[in-house]
Amino acid sequence: MGRYVARRLLQMIPVFIGSTLLVFLMMYALPGDPVRALAGEQHVDATQIAALKAEYGLDKPIWQQYLNYLANLFQGDFGTQIGTQRPVAEVIADAYPITVRLAIFAFVFTVVAGISLGIIAGLKAESIRDRGLLGLTLVLISMPSFVLGFLVQNFFAFQLGIAKPSVSLEPTNGELIMPAVVLASLSLAYVARLTRTSVAENMRADYMRTAVAKGLPRRRVIGVHLMRNSLIPVVTFLGTDIGSLMGGAIVTEGIFNIKGVGSLVFDALGKREGATVVGVVTLLVVVYLVASLLVDLLYAVLDPRIRYA
């Protein structure tokens, strides 16, 4: 087990380098010059632009820029934003906590509501409550999150007046519930459906019949025998979902005016702030890597047949 973890951790290094390089190249391939764009329609003389580019090392060939970036990164330096002249690390540190909170809220909601709904439906497949859940999740899956966001905002904030339409500067936990539910809705639908199918299938498995025949209490049959086998596909999905919840918050953060990573990346892309985009993506890659490692380790917990030598 220990060796497996170590190997997995080592594998993260090439993935990490490869993904940052890719993002770096993509930013570089985009047309539009971040220094020039600062001036807008106004003209700036070429010497001044060249001087600014030299200051930020943007005049060097791309491979050199990348090496410099990596070298700085390993010393903990994420670079400097061109426009605001603030360190990227500071900018990200401002934006990350709120997105992490939002993602955790959404994640917990997805897990709790998604799995419970899935079990309830799966235990009695083809019943009315099962069909009801399938219908509801179909609606959630097919509805774009900005539509859902506006609907929820309009209904709870303006029609009922029980919530604020957008979060305040230092959002309280209560304010984050509505955006988190909107953010979670899509994954919730997937989790519920995955759980439902896998529960419904395992209900007919031999080991279930054996467990029931042994006279085990129903709680134990479902809680241990059924759940452990049914949760494997769900856990796989949840693992990758942590990352996408954080990265995919752009729309939700926009609607509820949350100043998190989503709006940060959107802004930075428009202004061609390469260092900021690469920095945020790098952190997201780390989140993905750690999450998928956790998922793989959880497999062993859920199913002892899966062993890592």
Place this chain on the structure above:
Amino acid sequence: MRGAKSAKWVAGAAVIALAATACGGSDSSDGGKKNTSGQPAGYVSIDVGEPQKPLMPADTNESNGSYVIQSLFTQLLDFDDKGEIVLTNAESVETEDSKTWTVKLKAGWKFHNGEAVTAQSYIDAWNWYANVDNKQQNAFWFSDIKGYEDVHPEKGAAKSKEMSGLKAVDDTTFTIELSNKVPYFNYKLGYATFAPLPKVFYDDPKAFGQKPIGNGPYTFEKWTHKKLIQVKAWDEYQGPNKAANKGIQFKNYSTVEAAYTDLVSGNLDMIRQVGPRDLPKYKTDLGDGAIDQPYAAIQSLNPAFYSKTFKDIDPKVLQGLSMAIDRDTITKTVLNGTRIPATSFTPPQVKGNQTLDSDILKFNPAKAKELIKAGGGVPENKISIQYNADGGHKEWVTAVCESIRNSTGVDCVGDAKPDFPTDLEARDNNEVKGFYRGGWVADYPVNVNFLKELYHSKAESNNGRFADKEIDELMAKGDKADSLEASVAAYQEVEKALVDKMPAIPLWYYAINGGHGKNVDNVKVDFHGDLELTGVTTK
């Protein structure tokens, strides 16, 4: 089996612990003593986003930053809503020959840190701004001043730290000598870039940019990046635009829709622009609070005169294309009445705006066809309009194209660039294939600002590379004039001549469609479309 079970609970506990710490941390910082929106009493809030750059007067040319700069700094003079000069820090700004200007400052003015505002505060600041080594965005605004080439040579580092044209006579008087006559130079002085700086600035300009000290109606309070900038009314301010409120909160919103939602629910007092989604209903939502007012800005289609389509084009073709555009219908329907059809190359709010004695801006498909034919037609019978897709231009570009296609048969397509940086790059590198979308907001309310800066063959913002000797000569005449009136009149002649040259097709003037909530009053709009914050009162 047992072991596996406990491991599961450990993993679960870790997730819960994470959640608990993440939430706990921010809960304690919340304090719970402020009111719900966190706005101190007597303050007014407005949706002004994160400035693009640190807050330095000469490095800010976008509207978020300049809103804050203007609240913190006061220049020599300002303009009223009709575009007339109002002296603020200056007692007088005078000239006899349009070349040497004498500025007298009002006595007793101070910076927020107590330092006196003197002639030297201005001279030092301007020299620093203009210096090429300091890489200030607006450095070229000082290029009229004698000795600019020494501090800002075309290539290389600055040769001198001072412009020879700036001289202090005494503590409150200084003279500005220009390298050429500029009859409207005093109007330029109203631009925020000409603000003075206190001595502490030079110790650490970078730190100053995060925490500026100015001489304006408000003092800097705090800047929570990407969220909020707060400034407080300054009791000792002596200018005519003393704050009527206790302070301002500049709040950052990710979208105009989010800001509008907050305005309607009372969490925000003022909004600068209502988004397309809410335009149809904002007047009913806001009632008296709805703001719908034109300001000095124009949108036009600019031909790239180096492109295959418009190289050596007969102006008659451009006149024809201009007449093929149904401005009335497009502004009313596609643009929801947020624009006013243009009737000349300059907006009505600037000095020297006139009614052109020509019908090139009127919709007339028959004559449009005739003119295009007389001019020899459009090469390949096809034109394109370049625009940035991130700015809400797609709808009207499509409508203009439709109008041109229907009335003349000339094929027209939109050439979308994904965002503004890409659009600018194509313009800078002479890669525009046909028209590009041009937009210009007044820096100072004189017609020169809309003619010389855009259509002089050497103008820096002349991205279509329009070059015409006759126009340049006419402009030179206006620049040599001894008085502002003569200069404005000369530029009116330039504008009349432009009708036969067609450096651009004027489309429409801008209007601000903003609004304010029930908690504030006296919200006015200045000539370049900014809400005037000092006069806003709270109820």
